[in-house]
Amino acid sequence: MSATIIDGKAFAAKVREQVAAHVARLKDEHGITPGLAVVLVGEDPASEVYVRNKGKQTLEAGMNSFEHKLAADTSEADLLALIDQLNTDPAVHGILVQLPLPGHLNSDLVINSIDPAKDVDGFHISNVGLLGTGQKSMVPCTPLGCLMMLRDHLGSLSGLNAVVVGRSNIVGKPMAQLLLGDSCTVTIAHSRTKDLAEVCRRADILVAAVGRPEMIPGDWVKPGATVIDVGINRIPAPEKGEGKHRLVGDVEFASAAEVAGAITPVPGGVGPMTIACLLANTVTACCRANALPEPEGLTA
Numbered sequence: 001m002s003a004t005i006i007d008g009k010a011f012a013a014k015v016r017e018q019v020a021a022h023v024a025r026l027k028d029e030h031g032i033t034p035g036l037a038v039v040l041v042g043e044d045p046a047s048e049v050y051v052r053n054k055g056k057q058t059l060e061a062g063m064n065s066f067e068h069k070l071a072a073d074t075s076e077a078d079l080l081a082l083i084d085q086l087n088t089d090p091a092v093h094g095i096l097v098q099l100p101l102p103g104h105l106n107s108d109l110v111i112n113s114i115d116p117a118k119d120v121d122g123f124h125i126s127n128v129g130l131l132g133t134g135q136k137s138m139v140p141c142t143p144l145g146c147l148m149m150l151r152d153h154l155g156s157l158s159g160l161n162a163v164v165v166g167r168s169n170i171v172g173k174p175m176a177q178l179l180l181g182d183s184c185t186v187t188i189a190h191s192r193t194k195d196l197a198e199v200c201r202r203a204d205i206l207v208a209a210v211g212r213p214e215m216i217p218g219d220w221v222k223p224g225a226t227v228i229d230v231g232i233n234r235i236p237a238p239e240k241g242e243g244k245h246r247l248v249g250d251v252e253f254a255s256a257a258e259v260a261g262a263i264t265p266v267p268g269g270v271g272p273m274t275i276a277c278l279l280a281n282t283v284t285a286c287c288r289a290n291a292l293p294e295p296e297g298l299t300a
Contacts, residue, residue, distance in 0.1 A: 002258060003256070003257045003261060003262050003263045004153075005257075005262075005264075006149055006153055006226075006228075006262050006264045006269060008264055008265075008269040008270055008271060009268050011149055012145075012272035012273050012275070012276040013276075015298065016057065016061055016279060018295065019279045019280055019295070020060070022283050023061055023283060026283075026286065026287075030290065032286065033091075034064070034282050034286035035091045035092045035282075035286075036063060036065055036066070036093070036096065036120065036278070036279075036282045037066040037086045037095050038055065038098060039070065039079070039082065039096070039098065041070045041071075041079065041101055042070075042071070047098045050098065054096070057276075058279060063279070063283075064091065066086075066091075068082060068086075070082070072102050073102075073104075074102075074105075076104070076105055076106065076109070079105060080110070080113050083110070083114055084113070086114075087113075087115040087118065093285045093286035094118055094282035094285050094286075095114050095118045095119065096121050097111065097121075112125055116138065117289065118285055119138050120281040120282050120285060121138075122137065122138040122174065123169070127139075128169070131177050131178075131300075134181060138281055138285065139281070139299070139300045140170060140171070141274045142170065142171050142230060142270060142274050143171055143174045144277045144281070144300055145274055145277045146178075146207060146228045146270060146273070147182070147300060148273065149270075157183065157184050157205070158183040158184075159184070159185070160184050160185070160204040161187075162176075162179040162185065162186050162187070162203060162207065163186075163187045163189055163200055163207070164176045164179070164186065164188050164209065165189045165190065165193075165208050165210050165216065167188055167190045168209065171209040171230055172188060172209050173188070176188050181300065184205065187202075187203075191210070197219070200216060202222065203222055203225055204222065206221060206225050206228070206251075208249065208251050209230035209231065211250065212231070212250055213249075213250070215231075215251075217255050217256070218252060221251075221256050221259045221260050223261075224259075224261040225260050225261060226261055226262045227256055227262070227263040229250055229251040229264050229265075229266050229269060229270065231249040231251070232266060233247065234247060247266055248266060249264075249265075249266030251263070253266065280298040280299070284298060
């Protein structure tokens with residue numbers, strides 16, 4: 001048996017189409033254009049590429065994109081002043097500060113200075129608390145993308161055993177909350193879990209988010225399980241030539257695909273969903289700010 005491959009690229013394109021349709025409707029019926037502001041401090045090359053992609057996809061969906069590039073030595077006071085300005089700007093519905101920030105800046109302080117209603121990353125302490133208590137919140141993009149793919153593939157998740165491997169604030173913890181919200185029985189496992197293999201083998205839904213290349217082999221996967229691989233790890237690929245790398249997930253794809261019912265590939269699985277969900281969150285934030293109905297199928 002070989003697993004169904006969950007094509008994140010195709011699914012993300014579908015989500016972006018839904019977003020664009022909703023944006024067009026907001027413009028036509030209400031004269032409102034959702035706006036996303038992205039703040040980049042310093043010159044981290046990976047962040048620069050990511051920010052460029054975000055800006056491009058924001059504009060393609062018909063939204064306004066506001067990019068703020070600040071020098072690496074920008075003071076905390078100046079960064080907080082910019083965020084304050086964006087918080088009060090009615091044209092800006094979503095604010096995203098690209099992480100990691102340079103070492104002299106306090107990331108928690110910066111993120112918690114964003115208006116929670118505009119926190120499209122879902123990292124603000126208020127949004128974390130709202131998600132944890134099952135209330136309406138902004139939801140982190142990567143777990144939201146995973147949830148959308150799971151619902152699309154499985155329909156109802158009610159009563160299924162879900163195991164999330166990894167306990168980060170960005171993926172592991174919010175993913176567990178979202179699965180609980182859809183009535184799964186949820187286990188959060190991690191590097192200290194006793195007999196991790198046995199815990200994984202009980203999962204109908206296995207979400208891997210540990211950041212360790214190919215840590216989960218196929219014999220840890222329950223036959224027929226749905227595997228969502230959040231990991232993106234660069235490993236040396238001497239077969240491609242000297243100094244070359246390839247991307248792999250946290251799951252050993254070839255062996256897991258033999259056993260699983262469905263699996264996301266790396267690359268081309270969860271990755272493309274992250275920016276698609278950022279756009280979805282921006283539209284949701286815009287609708288909430290204007291007391292308009294939220295887009296269906298684009299929220300948790």
